[in-house]
Structure formats: structure tokens, C-alpha cells
Amino acid sequence: MRLRLLAGIGLLVLALSGVRGTFGQDVNPLAGDVRAVRAGGALFRAQCATCHGADGRGIESIDAPDLRLMWARDGVDDEYVFTTIRDGVPGSIMPPHGLPETELWMLVAFLASQVEAAANAEYDGDAVNGRELFAANCAECHRAGAGGGGVLGPSLNGVTRRRAPEALTQSIREPSRQIARGFGPVTVSGADGETVTGVLKNEDAFSLQLVTEEQELRAFRRGGLRRMQRLEESLMPAFPETDLSAGELADLLAYLHENQ
Amino acid sequence: MRHVFFLFCCLLPPASLFAQQDGPAYEDILRGFDDPERWLTYSGDYSGRRHSPLTQITPENVGELRPIWTFQTGTTTRGRGFEATPLVDDGVLYVTGSNNYAWAIDARSGRAFWSYRRDLPDDLTYGASAPVNRGFGMLGNQLFMVTLDAHLLSMDRRTGDILWDVQLADYRIGYAATLAPLIIDDKVIVGISGGEYPTRGFIDAYAPVTGERLWRFNTIPGPGEPGSETWPDDPEVLARGGGGTWMNGSYDPELNLIYWGVGNPNPDYFGDSRPGDNLYSNSIVALDAERGDLRWHYQFTPHDINDWDSNHVPVLVDAEWRGEPRKLVMMANRNGFFYVLDRTDGELLLGEPFTGTTWAREIGSDGRPVILNDGSQGCLPDPWGSTNFMPPSYHPELELFYVTARETCATYVPEEPAYTPGQASFGGVVFIEPDGTGALRALDIHTGELRWEFTYPSPTFGGVMTTASGLVFAGDHEGNFIAFDAATGENLWHYQTGSRIWGAAATTFMLDGRQHVLIPSGTTLTAFALPE
Structure with a gap:
């Protein structure tokens, strides 16, 4: 050998x-x-x-x-x-x-x-329509292009250079299958009864750092918590074909591909 | 004062003048913690227990502990920075950093007297795996430091000037050196890194004044030597057999034995080219300090294929054992077992698992682990192991051994490597699951049972120190420096240092009537004390 x-x-x-x-x-x-x-x-x-x-x-x-x-x-x-x-x-x-x-x-x-699978992929959807779809469905949590967007999910600028179309499709159709590092969903309950859901950005033996669903940066002391639960389900909703057709998905990916 | 100086300068030759200002003698190191204002050797004394007798900071007042200064190296080493234990004498800290920087620092203000940087060669190999250093040895006005290009230096502690410089081995093959030299009587004892390269490990003794080599113990036997029967009959395999000695040893002055951990055989993961137990890899060796002869050995992991080096600080304890006073040596090992041996002859007294590993759960009557899972039954501890070189600590009154444990899950895929001088020869790859955890564990030395634990969210490399007032100081991978009640494990205090505490452990000493505690973290050294 x-x-x-x-x-x-x-x-x-x-x-x-x-x-x-x-x-x-x-x-x-x-x-x-x-x-x-x-x-x-x-x-x-x-x-x-x-x-x-x-x-x-x-x-x-x-x-x-x-x-x-x-x-x-x-x-x-x-x-x-x-x-x-x-x-x-x-x-x-x-x-x-x-x-x-x-x-x-x-x-x-x-x-x-x-990363060849990502680099050589072709995107032939309608990017203009994709932009509208992005604004309507994704921008609340994700950023892509000059239009900006929310901060709960990862930035999608250049994402088609990092990930292959099949992987991107899976992330849109079944977001809980694989959750990106630094975006694990958690729910914490404070001693005062307050319950906060968000994504866990960092943690140590004494504290947690979250971006909440309301897209605010919030930190918690573990000692002050009644409960901390890691969730299996992503905070991102799934987009099955009934909500986003194959053609619309292609348009969306074409828009993302334009925003390198 | 001026008169005194005048008197000396006129009556005595300059060499004697220096003698008046000499630093610690061997007898001072031998007395360990007797002088509360000193910390003279890596673990504070020769026993490796890292247990200070100081009592000003207690479980009751440790909550008031606060930083009094920080020292920053001004360098940019990421991931791994300070792994050194600063030595302390007469209000001055002597400390080494990454990439063979070093400093003398005013212990009151955190300001440097001098700094040193070694000019490392451009074609440096990475036998050390990371560009770290674990500290100075000190004797008189001499400091001793090993380098990434596998040299041993002596410096003048007042200036940082180099007094002599000897080569330990050829860095171009893959040798490097990182440990803190062990100083005993008239010898500087050092080991070597490079077990991931086709190298052969050794432990050396040098004369402090001249740098002359006094003896060498090879951790991999030569052809025909005792131990060679545990290897293939092939001089080439022996010559690249690994067995690094990259972590500090301990010393028993009464028995005049030094105790040293030996690292993995090479290649790390591919064992088919080296059938046999591969002595003295993954062993503790007891050497006669005078001549370097092997007195006894015990091998923790025969024929290792998981890179579970045994480069841990041996912890020497005299205690009642099953009703008899015995001289013990203890080690919590990368393979997941906590061991107690008789340090006069190496007899195995206890071997119990301290992590959840499925690799083995007991040591057989022949002293060998009973292997239940070679990896085919699920994951094994990762190559960084169930613990690593970060110092553990021992509290003699509580008879508890404190160790940083790592719970990890790895799959090993061996593959025969090329054996090229200067190129690593791991012999395969490892897949490591990302969700490991860590814990500080307090073990009953008589049974190995877990007395208490504190869990960390990730596998941790922080070392441990205990004090006679009943405190444990530990550090975690998220940068917290933490104090616990030694008896109960109650968390009493923590401070976020801002960078991982990796391989380093705390030190403590008295200065101006106040107990100081130091912790290295990243490229920062932070000093703590109670409010004045």
C-alpha cells in the first residue's frame, strides 16, 4: 500500500x-x-x-x-x-x-x-424571486446580502461556498437534523419564574450566554436558575414542500449564491 | 548597608561577594515548604503533592479573595499559553512562557526585572506538540530551562544572561523539551519530548555548574538490553520507539530515587509494527539518582495504541496502608485508572478506574489491565486521556487525591505511517466526539472511590493545588480559577481569568504577611490575595 x-x-x-x-x-x-x-x-x-x-x-x-x-x-x-x-x-x-x-x-x-461539492455546484433558480422569499421567510433570523436581517440564526453570506446544495436543502427542509455549532437551542427558567428560550452561544461552570428568541444578548448565572434544558428541536421552523416548493427553494438558493 | 557593601567589596574577591547573595541551596529545596515565602521547585517540594501548609486563606474567607495584579506576556500564543509554575524567592518570581520566553517579575507589583527570549531556529519541529514550557529549576543564582529546540540552558537569575547552553538531542529529528528541570543536590534532571516522532526517549542528569552530562537513562532499551524482549528484534524499531519523558519527575531523598513518567510508544496508534509490551513506554520508572540506574518500573498500559502517555507528576506519600506504614507513589493515569504503588519496590497496591471508561474496569492479579473494550465495543478515552499532565494534588489530613478528569469518546483508526526524521508518525487518525465533559474529582486513596466531584462543561486541562486550611484551587477549560472546600467539594469562590487554564496549577506563598495565590492562564499571570 x-x-x-x-x-x-x-x-x-x-x-x-x-x-x-x-x-x-x-x-x-x-x-x-x-x-x-x-x-x-x-x-x-x-x-x-x-x-x-x-x-x-x-x-x-x-x-x-x-x-x-x-x-x-x-x-x-x-x-x-x-x-x-x-x-x-x-x-x-x-x-x-x-x-x-x-x-x-x-x-x-x-x-x-x-469543499468541492459546494464550490462546483450550480444554482439556476430565479434570484430575484429568491430575494423576496428570503425577506418573507428567513430575514427575521438570518442575514444575507446588503439587506441584513436577524441575529438568532447564522449568517448566510457565502454559505453556498461552504456547503453543498444537498446540505443546504436538508437544513431548510429539516433544520433539526443538524444544528450548527453555537446555535444549540435551550430554555432556561429563573428562580422568579421567568422562562427564556434562545440559542446557547457560550457556557461555563458558572454562567450561560444566550441570544434569546427576541434576539437580545442575555447572560444567566447557573446558580440563579431553576432549570436549564437543551432542546432537540431547532428554533428554526421546518419548510416542507407544501410551504416552499422545489422551485422556490431553487430560487432561494440562487439568491444566497449571489450573496458571496 | 553601604558600609557592609564596602566591607565585602574590599575584603573579599568578587566571586565571594556573589556567594553572599546566593539563592536557594539544595538544602533549601529539600526543606520544601518550610520557608512560607518561597516556592523553589515545580510542585513546591519534591513530593509532587502540591500541598501548601499556608492557612491565612481559609474556606471561611476565600470568598474575599481578589486580584492584586496581572502580568501579560505581550505575546500572542493562542490556545495554549502559560503552563509554567513560577518559582518564588525573596519577593521575585521566575517564570517561563510559550516560545521560550522567560521573565523575572516583582511579586509585589507584577512588573518585570528582565525578560528573555530564545532565538529559535526557523526549521523547528514540533516534538513538543505545542510551543510551551513548564518552568524553571533553580539552584543558587542559577536558573535552568529547557527549550523547544531541545537544549538545556542555565541563566543568571539576576540578569537572564545565559551561563551555559547544552544540546539534549537533535530537534531536527523531532526532539523538543518543555518540562521544568528537577534540581537535586548536584544534578539537574531533565526529560525529553518527541514521542509523536520517530525518536527514543531518555532522562538525563547534568552538572549544575558546568552543564556536563553525568548520566542518561534511555526509556527504550537498546538491542539485547533488559526490556528489549518486549519489542521486535529490530534495532530500527527500538531506535524510534518513542517513550518521551516530557513531564516533571518527583524525588525521594531518603531512598535517593527519582520517579518519572514515560510516554507513548511510537507510532502512537499503529501497534502492528511493534508487537509486545514495549517497555518502558507508558510506565513509571524509579531511577537511582546517583547513577541513573533503573531500580524498578511499573507499566500502566502495555502495548499502548491510544497515545495514553504516562507523563504525570508522581505523587509521593507516606501513609498507613492496610494497617502498616508504607512509602507510596500515586498516579492518576491517562488510561482512566488511579494507581497506588509501593515506591520502594514498585509493588501495585491499588488500581481503580476514576472515569467511566469501558476500556478496562479492573487490574488483574498479574498487574495488567483486564481489557474489555479495545475500541470495538464503543468509544475509548481520547488521545489526551482521562487526565493528562496537569498536576494533581494530595491533602494528607483528608487522605484525598484531587485530579482533573476528562470524559471523552474517541474512535481510533490505525494506519502504518512513514518514518521520516522530522515528521510526526502518529500512525493513524482519531475521531473524537465533540460533547466530552470534565470534572474535578476527590478520590479516597485507600479505595479509589469518588468522595466528591465538581463537573465542567468540557474536557479540562487545569491543574490542582491544595492548602492545609482545607482548600482546593483548580482551573477549568473555560478560564475559571475556582476554590473548593477540600473535604466537601463545596464551591466557595471563582474568578474568570479570560483564558483557558491549560496544564498549569496554582502556587501560593507569603509576602509582607499576606498569602498570595498565583494562577497562569493563557498569556496572563494573575496574583490574588485577601483585602489588606
Whole structure:
């Protein structure tokens, strides 16, 4: 197995002899190369997975970020990722990696492949209609585009660069199936009988930080609470086909795709 | 004062003048907590108990405790910052930070006398996993500090000037060093990091004045040496067998033995290339301090494939055990068990689980864990383990052992790695469930039973200190520095420091008649005292 992998790398290096001295270039010479993605995956598991998780989704308790999300950030491109892996992040736990350039590009190719489903998707709905649908159904809690919106749910700016259409569809049709980090719904009851529902932004052994359904920032001392309950159901209502047709869904996604 | 100085300067040569101002001698460290204004070694004394005799701050008044100053490193290390225990002498703190910074700080004001930063090489490897340091050793006017590029330095404590600098091992292979040197009599004892790389661990002793190496104990035997029968008959496998020694040891001056935890075998998760128990990985070793010879060992996790290093502070206690006075050593281990051994010969006296792990629930009569779940029956503790290097504490009157426990759930997928010098060779990947929890637990040392616990919302790395007044000071992953009643577990006080308390534990000392308590957190060191 290892021999085959090494042989594969050897072939790649031969194929790449034309791209020697790739330092400073901003496009991955191995972009989309299936063999490079596979080799990059092996490198990732050996060099990166301990902190970033075997699936690249990060490990919250050690502050290792979800690498699938980075591509949606402004200024993040192949060269940025290449440089970050090579040089590390100074002053952080992320070390430099003295790997050969070809292997660094393999890692970039692998990381790009993790979000390819989102990057290559096409959205052919009517964005103008989608904008109206968004204003009517989503903007109370979500933000997208210049129009702004509510703060109870996550920002949807650039969401089509982070998530594939199938995943977005599921989140709209069945929002409780997978609730985004930092948006877990809770209900707390104070000693004075007040009951507040919201999403839990942060917590420790002594306090809770919520955004309430009324979209206010409220903090509570645990000691002052009668009850704190984590809810299974998302605060977002489900949109089955009877409420949002397949065509309307496509329009909505097209609008979101316009708002990168 | 001026006259005294004048007298010295004229009658004695300069070297003797320095001798008049000398810092702590070995005898002072040996006396541990006798001088309430000092904290001279990592755990405060050689026993690893981190139990201070101070009593000004009590369960009754700890609610009044408040910050009196903070010191900030001015650096930007994220995630993991201070893991050091500051040493305290004559109103001055000596403390190391991330990326091999170090400072001498006025304990009254929090202002620095000097700062030091090591110029680390650009091609540094990460054998330490994180760019941290756990503190100085001190003897006389000398400080001792290890570095991320695997050197041992001695500094002048008055200036931060380097007196000597020796290489422990080649960082380019994957070696690094992070622990606080253990100073005994005429030796500086250090260990090494790098068990995630194809390296071979060791414990070294150096001469304080010259930096000359006096002995080395290799934690992975050489071909034909005792212990090598627990490995494949292959010198290459032994040479990259891991067994880091990256956390401080303890010392029994009467037996003249040092006790040290040894880390995981390499590769971490892939065990097929190293069949056998893989001694002395995941063991505690007792070494003769004079020569570094192995007196006894006990292996907690034979043939480890979960990265459950045994790099914990060994806690030395003399207590009645089943009706007889015995010399004990205790360790709560990453594998989820709390152990009590006889520290004269390594006899296992108790091994009981302190977390909910399904990996094993008992230690067999042969001293080995009875493994119920190799991972095929559900998740195992994650690679950071059921506890880790964060110091535990022991309260002798209550006979309770306080440990930060982690309840986690991980699935291991081994894969044979490449063995490239300077590249990590974990040998697979781990999937960790995101909803782990943490707890401070008080264990009865005679039974291992849980006396009380305080739960945290996430797996925690904060260390523990106790005081004779009946307090436990602990820290959590959300940044709270917390005081408890040692007997009941009642939470008495907390302070949000603003950053995770990771691997660090509190220290305490008297200054100007007031008991001070220090906690490192992130890149900040905060001092607390009762109102004047």
C-alpha cells in the first residue's frame, strides 16, 4: 500500500517537473488531480489530523478550526493555504511544515477537495424571486446580502461556498437534523419564574450566554436558575414542500449564491 | 548597608561577594515548604503533592479573595499559553512562557526585572506538540530551562544572561523539551519530548555548574538490553520507539530515587509494527539518582495504541496502608485508572478506574489491565486521556487525591505511517466526539472511590493545588480559577481569568504577611490575595 502510494507520488513528481520552482505562485498546479488529492489525504491524516480532526472539521476543545470553512473567508485562496501550511501561524499552536513543495500542494488539493461539492455546484433558480422569499421567510433570523436581517440564526453570506446544495436543502427542509455549532437551542427558567428560550452561544461552570428568541444578548448565572434544558428541536421552523416548493427553494438558493 | 557593601567589596574577591547573595541551596529545596515565602521547585517540594501548609486563606474567607495584579506576556500564543509554575524567592518570581520566553517579575507589583527570549531556529519541529514550557529549576543564582529546540540552558537569575547552553538531542529529528528541570543536590534532571516522532526517549542528569552530562537513562532499551524482549528484534524499531519523558519527575531523598513518567510508544496508534509490551513506554520508572540506574518500573498500559502517555507528576506519600506504614507513589493515569504503588519496590497496591471508561474496569492479579473494550465495543478515552499532565494534588489530613478528569469518546483508526526524521508518525487518525465533559474529582486513596466531584462543561486541562486550611484551587477549560472546600467539594469562590487554564496549577506563598495565590492562564499571570 505504502509502496503504491510512494510510486504514485513519484509519478506525480515526474509529471510535475514542469512546475518546479512553484514558490510564490497563487494557483495550485495539482488542482483537481485525483492522485494528488489522494496523496494529500494521506499526508493530512499523518500530519494534520491530530489537531484538525480526521475529517478536517477541527476540534473545538483545542481551538483547531474547521478547515472546510476557511475557503469561504475573504482572501483565502490556494496560495494562502499553501503559505499557511508551510509557515504555520506565528504565535499559535499551528507549526510550520518543512514538506517539499509538491507535498504542500497535495495537501492544498486535498483540502480543496473537501469543499468541492459546494464550490462546483450550480444554482439556476430565479434570484430575484429568491430575494423576496428570503425577506418573507428567513430575514427575521438570518442575514444575507446588503439587506441584513436577524441575529438568532447564522449568517448566510457565502454559505453556498461552504456547503453543498444537498446540505443546504436538508437544513431548510429539516433544520433539526443538524444544528450548527453555537446555535444549540435551550430554555432556561429563573428562580422568579421567568422562562427564556434562545440559542446557547457560550457556557461555563458558572454562567450561560444566550441570544434569546427576541434576539437580545442575555447572560444567566447557573446558580440563579431553576432549570436549564437543551432542546432537540431547532428554533428554526421546518419548510416542507407544501410551504416552499422545489422551485422556490431553487430560487432561494440562487439568491444566497449571489450573496458571496 | 553601604558600609557592609564596602566591607565585602574590599575584603573579599568578587566571586565571594556573589556567594553572599546566593539563592536557594539544595538544602533549601529539600526543606520544601518550610520557608512560607518561597516556592523553589515545580510542585513546591519534591513530593509532587502540591500541598501548601499556608492557612491565612481559609474556606471561611476565600470568598474575599481578589486580584492584586496581572502580568501579560505581550505575546500572542493562542490556545495554549502559560503552563509554567513560577518559582518564588525573596519577593521575585521566575517564570517561563510559550516560545521560550522567560521573565523575572516583582511579586509585589507584577512588573518585570528582565525578560528573555530564545532565538529559535526557523526549521523547528514540533516534538513538543505545542510551543510551551513548564518552568524553571533553580539552584543558587542559577536558573535552568529547557527549550523547544531541545537544549538545556542555565541563566543568571539576576540578569537572564545565559551561563551555559547544552544540546539534549537533535530537534531536527523531532526532539523538543518543555518540562521544568528537577534540581537535586548536584544534578539537574531533565526529560525529553518527541514521542509523536520517530525518536527514543531518555532522562538525563547534568552538572549544575558546568552543564556536563553525568548520566542518561534511555526509556527504550537498546538491542539485547533488559526490556528489549518486549519489542521486535529490530534495532530500527527500538531506535524510534518513542517513550518521551516530557513531564516533571518527583524525588525521594531518603531512598535517593527519582520517579518519572514515560510516554507513548511510537507510532502512537499503529501497534502492528511493534508487537509486545514495549517497555518502558507508558510506565513509571524509579531511577537511582546517583547513577541513573533503573531500580524498578511499573507499566500502566502495555502495548499502548491510544497515545495514553504516562507523563504525570508522581505523587509521593507516606501513609498507613492496610494497617502498616508504607512509602507510596500515586498516579492518576491517562488510561482512566488511579494507581497506588509501593515506591520502594514498585509493588501495585491499588488500581481503580476514576472515569467511566469501558476500556478496562479492573487490574488483574498479574498487574495488567483486564481489557474489555479495545475500541470495538464503543468509544475509548481520547488521545489526551482521562487526565493528562496537569498536576494533581494530595491533602494528607483528608487522605484525598484531587485530579482533573476528562470524559471523552474517541474512535481510533490505525494506519502504518512513514518514518521520516522530522515528521510526526502518529500512525493513524482519531475521531473524537465533540460533547466530552470534565470534572474535578476527590478520590479516597485507600479505595479509589469518588468522595466528591465538581463537573465542567468540557474536557479540562487545569491543574490542582491544595492548602492545609482545607482548600482546593483548580482551573477549568473555560478560564475559571475556582476554590473548593477540600473535604466537601463545596464551591466557595471563582474568578474568570479570560483564558483557558491549560496544564498549569496554582502556587501560593507569603509576602509582607499576606498569602498570595498565583494562577497562569493563557498569556496572563494573575496574583490574588485577601483585602489588606
